[in-house]
Amino acid sequence: MNPMIPYGRQTISEADIQAVVDVLRSDFLTQGPAVPAFEKAVADYCGAHHACAVNSATSALHLACLALGVGKGDKVWTSPVTFVASANCALYCGADVDFIDIDPRTYTISTEKLAEKLAQAEQTGQLPKVVIAVHLCGQSCDMAGIHALSRRYGFSIIEDAAHAIGGKYQNQVIGNGRYSDITVFSFHPVKIITTGEGGMAVTNNAELANKMALLRSHGITRDPAQMTHVPDGAWYYQQLELGFNYRMTDLQAALGQSQMTRLDEFVSQRHALTQRYDTLLADFPLTLPWQHPDNYSGLHLYVIRLHLEQLGKTHSQVFDALRAANIAVNLHYIPVYLQPYYRRLGFKPGYCMEAERYYAEAISLPLYADLTLADQDYVIATLQQALT
């Protein structure tokens, strides 16, 4: 049997290992110099003014919502086709979550659906405080369109770019903040670069950056300028807000900074593999990923959609045949509102039909920088068998 081929995995070099070992031999395993150095590397890459490294993208999304003032009774809207964290972060703040159906070609938030929903919400006084735009598979949402709507209706924008570091939108690096308040990246090992676990929020707004930095570490400051009175002594700190321990360690940050040096290479390798899938799968009864011309995707995922009416097989049969051949395909994602927790909040099947049609047909094929051509050929051959 072929060794297991995952849908995504990390690429670790000797230099990465050395970077982590160097931190292990240094004075600081956490709260040392590696975290600000990694933050600077990501902020510089993106062309953003500020960055806040944390222990996961989930934490970064939570801090981003809090920094934007999301609280009880507020409305936060996001895509149903995303990881649950994109919606949960708003619930952590006591807000209500709602979902905007996806575009049938890009699978990201449909700007038309968003515009319709905003017009209705304005009538009933239910406008969202924040829209979380998820760059599914690495492809940017229609940020110019969403941003124009934010001007008209007065909501803030978080880009959930967990899939999208290294990508571009309108020829500008994702994370530069041109069309949003805060952009969040994930460094989970299946994502484009990794720190083991980890995430980062980037922004051009100093006030938002300060809030996130404060909340990342218990709401505590050691900066006299932020204190309510002159420090009692050199030991002094103040807790100003109810924060969390969401800090990233220096071990993680050193790995992240070392990975950053190969980010562009990882994304080009993903592009080369994607082009190869596109060519070799062209005649299969599948819908292949469509790339909007405004977009240079980070290509976190390669999602195919089965033409079920043409196949004598079900979605599960094709999926199971790939899994049985030791190809760890996956499905990104089950529409969030179909989860039992969200159904208890009142959501019902049929709420976002485009998302549900996508869910009925989608499979994520293996895609990662180190995927060998031989393994990719095996995936394609196995898929061909599974489809016939």
Ligand SMILES: *Cc1c(COP(=O)(O)O)cnc(C)c1O
């Ligand atoms: C992975 C992911 C997250 C959460 O990232 P973690 O770093 O695992 O917390 C959030 N949103 C999306 C779209 C993701 O894919």
